[in-house]
Amino acid sequence: MNFLENQILHYISESHASVNFRRLHKHFKQTHQLEQEPLKEAVRSLVQAGRLCYRTDFGTSYLDISLNGPVKVSEHVFLKPPMSAAVAHPGQWEILLEEGAAFGRGDHPTTRLAVQLMDGLMHDAIWLKKKSSTVTLDIGTGSGVLAIVAAKMGTGRVQAVDIDPCAVFEARSNIRLNNVEKQVVLLNDLKEVDKGCCDLILANVRTPTLIKLLPRILQMSATDSALIFSGIRTDEMENLCDCYRQAGFFRMKMCSEKKWVALILARGEFQGDSGKRISIY
Structure with a gap:
């Protein structure tokens, strides 16, 4: 991933409010003087790579961190699907979760x-x-x-x-x-x-x-x-x-x-x- 993609993931994961593309662009326009097209391309790349996903809430599309790969949810805990090759760092706990219908995969x-x-x-x-x-x-x-x-x-x-x-x-x-x-x-x-x-x-x-x-x-x-x-x-x-x-x-x-x-x-x-x-x- 390049610098911009890392910054996008960081902003979405740290945001206290849901992030749609309009909000994302407003932030990067103010902080990086970034226009829409390069931002769209970076978001598209992250979605294709499985790092971001879209969810729809009351007719509005929002960007979320995808759980198709490992996701750090706290300082010492990260969740991942069983087939992920990612390995926990020393001092971290690795939690394996199958995809299912029950609540609690870390996507909320x-x-x-x-x-x-x-x-x-x-x-x-x-x-x-x-x-x-x-x-x-x-x-x-x-x-x-x-x-x-x-x-x-x-x-x-x-x-x-x-x-x-x-x-x-x-x-x-x-x-x-x-x-x-x-x-x-x-x-x-x-x-x-x-x-x-x-x-x-x-x-x-x-x-x-x-x-x-x-x-x-x-x-x-x-x-x-x-x-x-x-x-x-x-x-x-x-x-x-x-x-x-x-x-x-x-x-x-x-x-x-x-x-x-x-x-x-x-x-x-x-x-x-x-x-x-x-x-x-």
Whole structure:
């Protein structure tokens, strides 16, 4: 790839808003005095090479990073299809995902945001000491990606739940593909999760579901525990945080991409002294 193509990929991957060609051209016109034709040629080359793809949202075409090859979704995690020859660098975790219908291949901002927060949390000093003995629960596992990332990062035991038989089938396949069958257990219902056992709960689901699940999450979470929630629209965040704050969970970290938000909420030892929230980064 040439310099321009690298700059295009960087801009699209780092943008907090969806990028169509008009937005892309406006940016490169301002920063590089670039006209439309060379930009079109570079985009065409990236699409043909499988590095970019088009998606349509409400009749508008946007450019996205293609997942037909390896995609870095956080500092230490990259996702790739099984046939990709790309190899993880030292210190990185390589997650193999088959193409399927279940949600969570990394092509949506909510998946990337959840993985980024997991990556940061797992490198926090407190979690580095205890993660090998922790119990993690992934609610609505979809493709199994978050459960697999948790297992690859060294958490002790991972439980993954989904009520969709298609998702369970694909998650089981991806778990086997990544050789984490011993760490990850697939469950059919949250009723199978013991009370007070979960040190970390992951959920990439929509906000109404997260609010509805609050009483059950309170039952399943340990006294000292953290929640990583994604699937939240920016205008829904404060209401969700208020609901969980009343239940004793406080916001520790937030990240966003393209009008989506992911959060870390925590209680117990993660609150710090005198109510001061400690940073996990």
